[in-house]
Amino acid sequence: MAEAFRSAPEIGLARGDDTGAVRGRNGYENYGAIRTKPGRTDSPPSISFSCSDKIASWSVLGLQGALLSQLFEPVYLDHILVGGVEEPPAGVIPAGSTWENMVTAEAERALWGRLDGVKGVKLTTTAFPFSKTTVLASHHESGAPSTSTVSLSFVPGLGKAEVIINGCAQGSGWKAPGHTLLKDKMRSRLSKIEMMRAFLGLKQVIAQQVDDSATYFELKHQAEAYQLAKEAIRGIPSEPVSLAWAAMLPHKEFNTTTGRGESEPPFAGWIVGGQRYESFTCAGFLKDEGR
Amino acid sequence: MASVTAESVVEATLKSYAALPKHGKPSVRDNGVPEWTILASISLTLPDACSSTATNGTQVVPISIGTGVKVLPAARLPPLGDTVHDCHAEVLARRGFVRWLLDQATRVARGEEHAGLVLWDAETKRFSLAPGVQAWLYVSALPVGVAQHVLSC
Numbered sequence: 001m002a003e004a005f006r007s008a009p010e011i012g013l014a015r016g017d018d019t020g021a022v023r024g025r026n027g028y029e030n031y032g033a034i035r036t037k038p039g040r041t042d043s044p045p046s047i048s049f050s051c052s053d054k055i056a057s058w059s060v061l062g063l064q065g066a067l068l069s070q071l072f073e074p075v076y077l078d079h080i081l082v083g084g085v086e087e088p089p090a091g092v093i094p095a096g097s098t099w100e101n102m103v104t105a106e107a108e109r110a111l112w113g114r115l116d117g118v119k120g121v122k123l124t125t126t127a128f129p130f131s132k133t134t135v136l137a138s139h140h141e142s143g144a145p146s147t148s149t150v151s152l153s154f155v156p157g158l159g160k161a162e163v164i165i166n167g168c169a170q171g172s173g174w175k176a177p178g179h180t181l182l183k184d185k186m187r188s189r190l191s192k193i194e195m196m197r198a199f200l201g202l203k204q205v206i207a208q209q210v211d212d213s214a215t216y217f218e219l220k221h222q223a224e225a226y227q228l229a230k231e232a233i234r235g236i237p238s239e240p241v242s243l244a245w246a247a248m249l250p251h252k253e254f255n256t257t258t259g260r261g262e263s264e265p266p267f268a269g270w271i272v273g274g275q276r277y278e279s280f281t282c283a284g285f286l287k288d289e290g291r
Numbered sequence: 292m293a294s295v296t297a298e299s300v301v302e303a304t305l306k307s308y309a310a311l312p313k314h315g316k317p318s319v320r321d322n323g324v325p326e327w328t329i330l331a332s333i334s335l336t337l338p339d340a341c342s343s344t345a346t347n348g349t350q351v352v353p354i355s356i357g358t359g360v361k362v363l364p365a366a367r368l369p370p371l372g373d374t375v376h377d378c379h380a381e382v383l384a385r386r387g388f389v390r391w392l393l394d395q396a397t398r399v400a401r402g403e404e405h406a407g408l409v410l411w412d413a414e415t416k417r418f419s420l421a422p423g424v425q426a427w428l429y430v431s432a433l434p435v436g437v438a439q440h441v442l443s444c
Contacts, residue, residue, distance in 0.1 A: 055381060055428065063333065063426065065389050072392060073419035077426050081297050084432035103433065122297045128305065128431035130317045130358075132327040139325040148317040148326040151359025151378035155387040156307060157406065158394060163315035164383070167363050167374030182373040190386040192372030198393040205400040206416065216372055250366040273368055280371045 053267060055080070061229055066220040067199040071206070083124045084131050153190055164188050181284035192216055197282050215287050217278035235259045235268040245271065295336040295350050300427045303351040304332040308358075316358075330431040331380035332356045333388040335408055338423035352406070354391050357383025381430055392418075 055077075062074030082103075104121055127134045135145045154161035162169050169188040181187075187194055196216050203210050221227055235257035241249065242256075257270040279287045308330060317326035334353045359378040368376055375386070396418045398405040408421050420426075 058385065063385055063388055064392060068389060068392060071418055072396065073417055075392070075420055075426055077428050079297070079300075079425065079427045081301060081427060081429040082433055083301065083430065124297060124301045124429075126298060126301045126305065128330050129309075130326075130328050130330070131431050135317070135325045135327040139319070142319070142323045142325060145325045145327045146320070147360045148328040148358075149361060150315055150317075150328075151361060151380075151383060152311075152315040152357065153383045153387045154308065154311060154356040155391050156353065157391050158387075161311050161315060164359065164375060164378055166361075166367075167369070167376065167378060179370065181371050182369075187373050188375050189390055190375050190383060195386065195389065195393075196372065198390060198397075202393055202397045202400065205397050248365070254365070273365070277368050277370060277376075278372065284371055284373070286370060
């Protein structure tokens, strides 16, 4: 894993503003700039980082995440396949270049040109039936297509697909974030607390000691090697967010990640909500309340 | 059996998704507006020599599929970890994959039936993927951030 990091700090980070993350598409041309979702600057701000940045960090940290890294060897991505790369109208492509070259170069730059790891990006022309381009082509008379508000997770080995709306399973169950756990049926098996429970369950099966009073944050931070690796690419949450960001976020506990030393980590400028969203125990209590 | 190709990974994923019921897939709204989404998957492939009986002789196993293009705004993040913050396809695909790893590891440890792709090392007390198994990420559209950039060049 160390091998993968070595080249990373050489890559400069061009910053969108004085303290880091670039909202949406602004500043994307800045090499290495990280971006938050969504791309549209008129929608409510989120601190979820753009998928190409997340994929790039998985290619270094592995897919298994902090919790499972304590029990599982890292699982690295070997290949990345990208679809939906239909050619644009004539005239858009500069002379001497092909659409495919442009897309591959761009995808490689965004995904791991900044970091070593994967064997390469392959493009596929096989169309996903619900992609924007396919839907546009088959419904050209009915006006502009719109994004689906529904998400879905299907893990064949775990049974039925889960439909996720507003972060909850079973549809319309979203409620204001509160201090009572969502009902069982409404919690996605992909939520932090359910992942945590599955992890603790596994620990128990292999006869490791389980501390029921530990928070999600504490459990994740027991993965020392993983956290060090994460720091190396992202930095540590140490600085307040910029004034522009602060104005858009609901409270003051969000921080921006920065490097400790002289060289800037390639993904410094990540905005994290941190412990505020990770201080729950597996029983669904906030640490302070549970005591 | 022929070695694994990129297309066979994409086909296996799309076939698996196509077999799902309509609920949770994009539809055409009452006002006629059609919906679209992005799909991502993580599949595992087996080396040529070991299309195992556990996977019915196939070399491509779609493990986790996610679709979606939405995230929760910062103001709606839950303190108890009970809603999913980021519901973009790639993120759901990874989280589903981790759930599957947890499930398989638990089955291996309990001596229950499993897919044969996860191993337990009693000495190091750690799990790992079986040797030669490779992980593939498929995303049906250029990840957020990339596509817009190419098109705005």
